[in-house]
Amino acid sequence: MANPLHGIDPARFEVVKNALISAAEEMKIVLAKTAYSPLLKVAGDYSCGIFSARGEMVAQGPDLPIHLGSMPDAVRTIAETFPDAAEGDVFIHNDPYRGGSHLPDVNVVMPAFHQGRLLGFGCVRAHWPDVGSATPGSYGAVTEIYGEGLRLPPVRLYRGGQPIPDVEAIILANVRTPAERLGDLRAQVAANRRAAERMAGLAAKYGAAELLRIMDAVLDYSEAMMRGALRGLPDGDAVFEDIFDGDGIIEDGDTADRTFRVRIALSKCGDTITADFAGSDPAVAGPMNAPLSVTASGVYCALKMVVDPRSHIPPNSGCWRAVRVTAPPGCVANAQEPSPVVYANHEMSHRIADMTFAAMAQLAPDRVMCGSQGTSAVTTFGGVDYRTGERFVSYESTKGGYGARPMKDGINAVSSTVSNMLNTPIEVLEMSFPLRVEEYSVVPDSGGAGTFRGGCGVRRAWRILDRDLRASTCFERTVTPPFGLAGGLPGGRARLSMTLPDGTRRAVPGKGAYTAPAGAVVTIEAPGSGGYGPPAARDPAALRADLADGYVSPEAAARDYGMTDRD
């Protein structure tokens, strides 16, 4: 592929490519500013993209890498199911077995036309805080996808620019907070409308044929740059295995959640790379089974950062043509119907991204990152707000450490790899829900010791006010810690507990639902991240600064860094 631009004027190419990216960014603004649920409007759990008529992602907004792998599949399903798509149509679906990721992630897709010609699609994938099921927030530990909530196959939601009332009615009857859902749905449609307008505007200006030619070239361009960068890395094979916490189901005769094992084998040759998951454990009973596209998202995200560490290549479907992800059907990394999947979406992809770095460390040790938080640390509360009598569902993701890198410390308390959600401001949370946050702080000594220290994890504690609530959690890294590399030590594990009003403390499951009584305080610690290089080689000034700031305690400085009183 000598000239990925196929003779298109390089200036026009750049202009149209950027216009498509701007359109995806605009979609994001419209969604954030008009959505109703805190998860979308303040925490940003959604992705927006512009897709070709074949369903390839041409431009992504500054959204969540977790959706890289599966959003194109979701749009392709729509394109294939509705060859009769017409102007004013809007489609919806959330089926993980048709290109979705998990049921709470709802895809709203809208075709764009110019003079009757299909140009492509806009797609907004947004995480709804509730899609039904037995647990508020739809994060219960169930054993079949049928128990995970409302499952929507690809269906038409709007015709001729107007909502189809029958479909909307089915959706709203199956979720806990229908008024909020309707607001979110309108916001998703508004964002898509913006995408369709922008694409139509570009077609009017440059001609539909030229726009489509450039959209194809944008994909080829990313592919060519990705392959070029891959050629610059050494060829070779690498294997990495890691232990996962469990699936949230305690099997008969067990007293704790059983761990399982995932294995990745990377093979890099010339301008292609393969990631295979053969040798991973078979499907688990609970919702930790990853559809292959979710597994792929974890691989893609880490490879993008390794292959293109300064982030020059526009992330789109073209990037992944050089990457092949395979896993035996029915293993935990390639879920088959009717396995439940809700946790896997972010937990498996987080952990698999970290594993991809660990494997790549054997091939390209100068451009990897140590084990990060490896979890979305999801905490949900649901029930009735004593102040209003209204039902509510609160969904939060607490961010921990971002792994250390060769020549650089990790970052404290920031999202890593597949995720980039925001926290919910405490004052917004408390005004919205009957909770009081008692602490939100950096956890000392949770950043793995190393020449370059891992980023620290984060503690957050909520007091339950006035009435008992139903709570659920979805964490990884409560059992095995985030790994260090090149002699660096692992970071701090996740920890969860609940203090009851009488002062007794009890453990909270890493995955699953439980009752949080009024007056109790639920405390979680999102994991830290691993350190890089031997701790003894850390710059003494950096260690002294860590001590002064309390990121490292004097005990840990002595134990992990061998710091003596003379230092």
Next chain:
Amino acid sequence: MAWRIGVDIGGTFTDVALVEEGSGRIAIAKVLTTPEDFGAGVLAGLRQGLDEHGIAAAEVTLLSHATTVVTNALLEGKGAPAGFIATRGFRDVLELRRSARADLYDLFQDGPAVLIPRRHRFEITGRIDAQGQEVTPLAEEEMPALVAAIRAAGLRTLAVSLLFSFLNDAQERRLGALLREALPGVQVFLSCEVLPEIREYERASTTAVCATVGPLLEGYLARLQAATGALGLPRLHVMGSSGGVLDVAECLRMPAAAVESGPAAGVVAAALVGRQLGIGNILSFDMGGTTAKASVIADGEVAVTADYEVGGGTNSRRWIAGTGHPIRVPVVDLAEVSAGGGSIAWIDPGGALKVGPHSAGALPGPAAYGRGGTQPTVTDANVVLGYLDALLDGRLLIDRAAAASAIREHVAAPLGLPVQEAAARIVEVVNANMCDALRIVSVQRGHDPREFALMAFGGAGPVHAAALAEELAVPEVIVPPAPGAFSALGLVATDLRRDFARTLYASLEGVDPARIAAVLAGMEAEGTAMLAAAGVPPERRALLRGADCRYRRQAYELTVAMEDGPVTAATLATLAEGFHARHELTYGHANRREAVQLVNLRLTALGRQAPLALVQPMRPEAARQGRREVWFPGGARPCPVLWREGLAPGAAIPGPVVIEALESTTVVPPGWTARVAAQGFLRLARS
């Protein structure tokens, strides 16, 4: 005779604009900026301006100043070591931010800068809940240890931000009083005084920015006020980010309000020129050496935003928490892109032509300046295309061959294009980048560019303006007087302004209008007192009400103007309808069956300046006409070159034509006509 003076400190030059009241006559002085002590350059510029034009200090009625001190201190990490005091359990709020990273895929990115290090962050027991009720009293017995720790750290300035102080400020004010008493000489900034608004991180960040730059700003303004006072000039005013000037005392109470001082002045100048020409809708476009800034003026009002970050990597992606420090004060809504005369063109590994973000800066500068630059810049492309020739009326000579050779080596040869074609492509790409900035403030905010005029200034703005207007379908381009010192010019016409805000959560349907009236009355009393203290006579005072509203379950508000007079149910109904209309305009739909939620009440206190009409000095005797080859789409052609000062008012000059002036060049492409307006403005429209 009475004169008003504006002083704007830029990266290279400090501009002084002097405007005579009544006649509107403009005089400009330019001196080199003195980064080691900005005040020295200001004084030199003032002296030069007064001397050259024979103006006595006693004739000066207004002295306004745009300062970069605040921005620079934050960018360079030169603020004062500050302490931060939070509710127990929350001292890390400043570091935890919003937990998103700035770049999704940049493996080696740095974490966002932390304004106040953890060792200088403290906590005190006490808690207000989401209803504004005290849950835990302030633990005054913890004060001795807290005070001792602050003393031991040697901190001279403090930011205090307690949870829910925007609903109930009793604990925060009590803590502030105890700190001020125990630590005389230490500056204490309280979040309830700086920004009584919801969202703990943004409020804490704004307060921390104030504490960090406060001492520096105080020293700087005190020295400058003493020096200008010694020259016999009137009391100093400082340009605020929201597009109004502040009294020095006001500025020191709220240092974060002086962040985008200079750029705000440029937008205010654009609004002034618009008023003078009777044009309410303006896209303001300011193109300098390294960046281009766009802003919007709709119906004569400068657009301001409350979501702004200072410092850090980029401000252009404001919807995601980035790397800078958020300040929630009103800031002129600017979109900034890395596109200026010095931006470097390059071919990326995929074969696409890029321009920027790297800039050749002032040194080595564009290849054409002959100061050692070898990389092709936008200025070089403009030279090769014939748009630019000698600059500063021949004082800065242009090396055409060097420009051509830089473009040939780095762009034309790799792409297999003739040099002039390559230069045209460079301009096309940089224009597209600048269009992005203009689109952010127009289309993305729901404004149709076809209903706006483009006001172009900054050294390079008028070169590119017509091409941008063509791209965005803007019907008219206005080139104002002194485009190269336009921000300084804006300072002379700026109203005294202070913005107040109070959070009041209520549904517009259910709220007792008396509650709203009471909050507004409180702010109006404060605003009136501020205007009186600044010596603004009553007939020049204005108090403008506004309300931040949203649908109940949304997270972001839109600010809607609110009518004067008694607050009644009818007032609130009008406000609700104003919100629905604004929502529909901005996002394409409104949910009229839903109740509208009030979040913040706002009040802008204005001390209006007497109206001013600017006049570009014209000298018919300066008329001259040249001719050179200039490239326009389709190829190079011979093109007349005129000198702006010598143009006859009322003249209509058909394009293609290049109009040169001392510090900026205007390009009029084929199909466009430049008209010389009565006051010397250039107005370009499609023929």
